[in-house]
């Protein structure tokens with residue numbers, strides 16, 4: 208049987224009279240990379256904080272690494288690396304000094320060896336004497352990840368880890384996550400970037416605190432069943448304006464020189480697209496398969512919370 212590193216059910220949390228996470232289930236096998244998507248304020252950070260033992264759910268149950276989320280949170284915290292949205296580093300310490308400091312805080316043994324390993328794993332060895340405050344965003348991110356990994360956690364929880372980092376640095380960061388995954392580290396990562404979402408083995412999508420979708424990335428297009436049409440030709444803007452808000456059209460997105468119009472009601476969508484063709488005969492229309500790109504944009508637009 209697959210070992211579930213994260214296995215939580217019905218997690219619920221309210222702030223005041225607002226339910227922010229509502230009966231949330233999550234099962235993540237060892238070594239998996241699980242992406243956590245959802246519009247702003249949908250409850251991702253709150254869920255991550257409950258999973259790592261920082262926040263007590265008001266109801267629900269489950270385990271992380273076999274430890275009970277309600278009664279054994281100190282044991283979970285010790286074994287989890289958590290990178291928050293606003294991680295902090297000591298800007299006037301060097302990369303190495305930051306890692307040494309953190310390993311002392313954790314009371315770790317073999318500190319020099321651990322720091323050497325973290326530096327090497329993240330390609331930071333040559334820069335170890337540089338001041339953290341002088342690093343670019345991408346290098347700071349790597350240092351933050353090295354700091355999360357210094358106690359060799361079995362679970363990594365990353366809350367929008369590469370916000371504001373350029374695509375090359377994001378790719379390097381993800382290479383590191385893949386290497387950790389190959390070594391058996393389990394990762395849950397919240398993200399707003401498509402290039403990160405496609406790196407994940409599976410995606411859980413949350414809106415208004417409820418999980419609406421949970422599936423391997425490759426199965427998501429089929430699961431959502433989004434109908435899609437491609438519209439091309441010049442000028443495109445009048446067609447685009449007609450499509451926006453038209454019946455059956457849940458998404459109008461530019462893909463280079465064409466538009467993709469997608470929606471969950473294929474009949475209404477087709478009628479709207481054909482109306483555009485009738486009014487704008489110079490455009491070409493063609494029915495296409497929705498790919499993960501369209502689905503991702505559709506999900507992150509956050510306007511369609513009804514699919515099963």
Ligand SMILES: Nc1ncnc2c1ncn2[C@@H]1O[C@H](COP(=O)(O)OP(=O)(O)OP(=O)(O)O)[C@@H](O)[C@H]1O
Pocket residue numbers: 222227245246247248249250251252253254
């Ligand atoms: N400590 C708190 N006290 C009161 N409200 C809170 C607290 N923490 C979070 N919230 C509210 O709970 C809701 C969910 O927040 P959460 O940070 O979990 O969402 P998120 O999906 O991570 O959003 P983002 O993508 O913007 O980080 C938000 O409306 C937020 O304002």
